[in-house]
Amino acid sequence: MREDYAIERFRKNGYKITPQRQEILKVFVGNNLPLSAEEVHRKVVERYPNISLDTVYRNLSILLELGIISKLDFILEGKSRYELNSGKHHHHLVCLKCGVTEAIDFCPFKSLDREKIEEEKKFEIKKHSFELFGHCELCREKPQEKSF
Amino acid sequence: MREDYAIERFRKNGYKITPQRQEILKVFVGNNLPLSAEEVHRKVVERYPNISLDTVYRNLSILLELGIISKLDFILEGKSRYELNSGKHHHHLVCLKCGVTEAIDFCPFKSLDREKIEEEKKFEIKKHSFELFGHCELCREKPQEKSF
DNA sequence: CTACTTGCAAATAATTTGCATGCGA
DNA sequence: TCGCATGCAAATTATTTGCAAGTAG
Numbered sequence: 001m002r003e004d005y006a007i008e009r010f011r012k013n014g015y016k017i018t019p020q021r022q023e024i025l026k027v028f029v030g031n032n033l034p035l036s037a038e039e040v041h042r043k044v045v046e047r048y049p050n051i052s053l054d055t056v057y058r059n060l061s062i063l064l065e066l067g068i069i070s071k072l073d074f075i076l077e078g079k080s081r082y083e084l085n086s087g088k089h090h091h092h093l094v095c096l097k098c099g100v101t102e103a104i105d106f107c108p109f110k111s112l113d114r115e116k117i118e119e120e121k122k123f124e125i126k127k128h129s130f131e132l133f134g135h136c137e138l139c140r141e142k143p144q145e146k147s148f
Numbered sequence: 149m150r151e152d153y154a155i156e157r158f159r160k161n162g163y164k165i166t167p168q169r170q171e172i173l174k175v176f177v178g179n180n181l182p183l184s185a186e187e188v189h190r191k192v193v194e195r196y197p198n199i200s201l202d203t204v205y206r207n208l209s210i211l212l213e214l215g216i217i218s219k220l221d222f223i224l225e226g227k228s229r230y231e232l233n234s235g236k237h238h239h240h241l242v243c244l245k246c247g248v249t250e251a252i253d254f255c256p257f258k259s260l261d262r263e264k265i266e267e268e269k270k271f272e273i274k275k276h277s278f279e280l281f282g283h284c285e286l287c288r289e290k291p292q293e294k295s296f
Numbered sequence: 297c298t299a300c301t302t303g304c305a306a307a308t309a310a311t312t313t314g315c316a317t318g319c320g321a
Numbered sequence: 322t323c324g325c326a327t328g329c330a331a332a333t334t335a336t337t338t339g340c341a342a343g344t345a346g
Contacts, residue, residue, distance in 0.1 A: 131221065228311090
């Protein structure tokens with residue numbers, strides 16, 4: 001259970017289990033789409049009407065620090081998005097019209113490529129991003145394209 | 149000559165050739181590293197001490213619109229970076245310590261991969277990003293890692 | 297009880313916009 | 322001259338921080 005695991009990590013690192021924190025965690029556990037801070041806040045407010053956006057931001061930092069969530073490496077809309085760490089390496093399909101972001105398992109980067117580049121460029125690769133931007137099925141025929 | 153080409157594009161699209169605009173263009177032509185708005189401003193100020201950061205931003209938009217520069221799809225430091233369109237497809241090596249960004253020609257994404265995904269996911273791919281994050285040769289042994 | 301947390305308000309930082317003046321074509 | 326451009330100041334947006342009060346353990 002991913003939620004129990006996260007709560008265990010809170011405890012081990014001296015963080016208290018507050019209802020707000022728990023609810024923010026639940027939003028991610030119950031959702032495998034990347035969410036913005038505001039979206040997380042919007043969901044948590046349903047149950048904790050007084051929770052502030054600040055608290056969401058502060059808890060996102062902690063979840064990041066504990067490796068429970070990740071911040072996406074790309075920004076389309078001028079704000080960051082965060083997603084639960086699934087444990088499996090993956091990338092994303094991102095719609096340039098509606099912003100919908102879907103995870104895909106496919107990765108084109110092979111270990112031979114990595115070795116060659118590390119050798120040639122004297123660069124130690126820690127991670128990589130690979131994102132596909134385009135139009136999702138629903139947005140194919142929409143005329144207007146968002147600016148992001 | 150890339151600069152002449154850009155100036156031609158300005159003309160054709162009804163944009164005037166102001167000294168500030170020309171100087172901003174020159175910064176990119178004389179530099180193949182991705183630059184932030186502030187870095188561009190810093191360079192242009194050397195020659196036009198009164199130029200405002202606003203003007204830089206406004207001209208970056210125009211350069212983007214005309215396809216003369218591109219905005220990088222990833223953000224590490226909380227701000228966007230822009231680079232001259234080289235005409236060749238490429239990706240980047242990005243140092244997580246010092247932020248240095250180098251272009252590389254290597255691309256792992258093949259047309260067969262593309263076709264398969266477009267078919268399977270019913271997603272029309274318009275562009276993709278592929279960035280390698282890690283430590284450059286100079287930063288290998290540095291102890292501190294920046295937060296971005 | 298005590299340190300971590302929270303909400304509120306204010307501060308930052310990047311980027312954008314309104315407006316009157318300036319200047320290229 | 323005329324409309325696009327610029328500089329300045331103020332607005333916006335995402336995110337961060339200071340602080341006093343609240344609460345988990």
